[in-house]
Amino acid sequence: MKIFKFFAIVIATSAVAAQPVFVSKREVTVGETKELPSSTDNDLHSSYGKPYAIFQPKVFIVSMFELERDPWLEALDFVHNISLPGLSPIYSTIYCTTNYSICQATAGEGEINAASSLTALTLSPLFDLTKTYWLLAGISGGEPTQVTTGSATFAKYAIQVGLQYQIDYREYINTNPDWISGYIPYGTDNPYTYPGNVYGTEVFELNEKLRNRALELASNVQLDNGTEKNAEFRALYEVEPAISPPTVVGCDVLTSDNYFTGNVLNDYFANLTKLMTNGSATYCSTAQEDNASLEVFTRMQKYGLVDYERIVVLRTISNFSRPPPSMANNTVKFFTDTDKGGIGHSLANLVNAGFPFIHDVLTNWENVYESGETYEADNYVGDIFGSVGGKPDFGKDSFEIA
Template structure:
C-alpha cells in the first residue's frame, strides 16, 4: 500500500504540533459530586450514585481519532508523529494501545471490529482516569461499503445520522417467499409484523443524530483537499455503473451511515435497508455507507456525555468508501460473484482518504483551539443531537411518541 499522499499531510501539522509538553492538571472540574442529578431506585428507595469527575487526569487531547482495525489505523500512524504509546486496561487484546502525538494534543485508538469491540474499547478509553476527554473532539474514521447512487470507491462521507439496522426479526427466504411474496427481504422491525411499520420495541441504540454544524465544518474543509482517485481498476469498475456518483471520481458527501454486524450486500438488502433508514429517521436520513461499529461508539459517547466525561456535540462520523454495497448492472443477477470474485480495484484510495479528508478538521481544531474550539460555541449544534430516547435533552426529530422498551 502506498502512503505517499497521506504522509505529506504530516507537514501541515508541524507548526501546530511543535508546542511544549503538557503540564499535569491539578484538578479537573468537569463534574462535581454535588452536580449529580437526584433520582430514586427502582422501588423508590435510596439510589447511591458515584461521583464522576477525573481530578487526577493527565492527558487532555484536543482531538481523538477512532479507528476500527489495522488498515484504518496505519495511515494515521504514518502521517502524524504518534510517538507516545499508552496501554490501557479494557482495550482490545489485539489493539491494547492508545497512540498520542509529541505534545499529546492528538491521540488515536483502534477499537477492534464489530459493535461489541467498539463499545468495549470506547468505554475503556473514556472511563480511564488518566484521560480528561470532556473537551475532546472525536473523529470516527473508518472505511465502509458505499451506495452507488450517492458515492463511489474512494469517496468520503460525513454522516448526520447513524442507523442501526441489525436489531430486527429475520426470516429465511424459504420460510416467507410463498406466503409473503411482497416482502423486500426477510427482515421485520421489532414489535411489528410488516416491513413498513416503525418498530414497536426499541433498545435505544437504533438511531443517533450528531452535530450537523460541526459535520458541515468538517465537510467544508475536506472539500478543499485533493483526494486519492484510486487505481485504474477502480476507475474501470466505477465505469460499470449508471449512477453519476458511482461513475465519477471520489468526492466528499453529506449522507448517512448504517451499522450492522451482519455484512450485507446486494440489491434486495440494499433496497430494504435504504427504506428502513427513511422509516427510522422519519424520512430525514439518506443511507450511503454501511459499517459495523458507529452506533456502538455513539451509544458510549451518549452515556458518558450525561455525566460530563465527553461532549457528544464534539463527535464527527466519517466513512470513506472501500467498495460498492451493490453490484453494477452487468452483475445484477449474480450478487455472489460480485461479492466474492469481482475486482473493484483495491481499497487503497479509501485508506489514504481517511487522512486526507480527516486531517483538515483536526488541523482546524488545533490551530483555532483557544479562539473557537475550546469553548465549542461557534460550532455548537443547532439540530437535535443524541439518541432515540432524548437522553441528552431536546426532542428527537425521529421516532414516535412512545415505545415498548425491551
C-alpha cells in the same frame, strides 16, 4: 504524507521524548467533580469527574482495525504510546503526538469491540475528554446511487439496521410474496412498519453544524482517485455518482454486524433508513461500529465525561454494497469472487478528508473550538430516547422499550 507531519510539528508545543514518559499532573480544576445527591432511599450514587487526569487531547481519532489505523500513524508524528486496561487485546495501544494534542485509538471491528474499547477509553482516569473532538474514521461499503469508491462521507445520522426479526426467504415468499425482505422491525408483523419495540440504539443524530464544517474543510482537498482499474470498475455501474471520481458527501451511515450486499437488501435498508428517521436520512455507507460507538458517547455525555456535540463520523468508501447491472443476477460472484479494488484509495482518503478538520481544530482552538460555542448544535443531537436532552426529531410519540 510529509505535509501532515509538517503540520503536526507546527502544532506541537513541546519536545517530549517517546515512551516511557514522565509528565506532571495537570492542575485540578475547581468544580470538576460533582457532589453526591442527597437520597432518602437505599440507592447508591456515584460521583463523576477526573480531577487527576493527565492527558487532555484536543482531537481523538478512532479507527476500527489495523488498515484504518496505519495511514494515521504514517501521516502524523505520534511519539507517545499509552496502554489502557480494557482496550482491544489486539489494539491495546493509544498513540499521541508530542504534546498530546492529537491521540489515536483502534477500537477493533464490530459493535461489541467498539463499545468495549470506547467504554474503557472514556472511563480511563488518565484522560480528561470533556473538551475533546472525536473523529470516528473508517472505511465502509457504499451505495452506488450516492457515492463511489474513494468517496468521503460525513454522517448526520447513524442507523442500526441489524436489530430486527429475520425470516428466511424460502419461508415467506409463498405466503408473503410482496415482502421486499425477510427482515421485520421489532414489535411488528411486516417489513414496512416503524418498530413497536426499541432498544434505544437504533438511531443517533449528530451535530449537523460541526458535520458541515468538517465536510466543508474536506471539500477543499484533492481526494485520491484510485487507479485506472478502479475507474474501469466504477464504469460498470452506468449511474451517477458511481461512475465519477470520488467526492466529499454529506450522507448517512448504517451499522450492522451482518455484512450485507446485493440489490434486495440495499433497497430494503435504504427504505428502512427513511422509515427510522422520518424521511430525514439518506443511506450511503454501511459499517459495523458507529452506533455502538455513539451509544458509549451518549452514556458518557450524561455524566459530563465527553461532549456528544464534538463528534464527527467519517466513512470512506472501499467497495460498492450492490453489484453493477452486468452482475445483477450473480450477487454471490460479485461478493466472493470479484476484485472491487477500492480499499487503497479509501484508506488514503481517511487522512485526506479527515485531517483538514483536525488541523482546523488545533489551529483555531482558543478562538473557535475550545468553548464549543461556534459550532454548538442547532439540531437535535442524541439517541431515540432523548437521553442527553431535547426531543428527537425522528421516531414515534411512544413505543415499548424492549
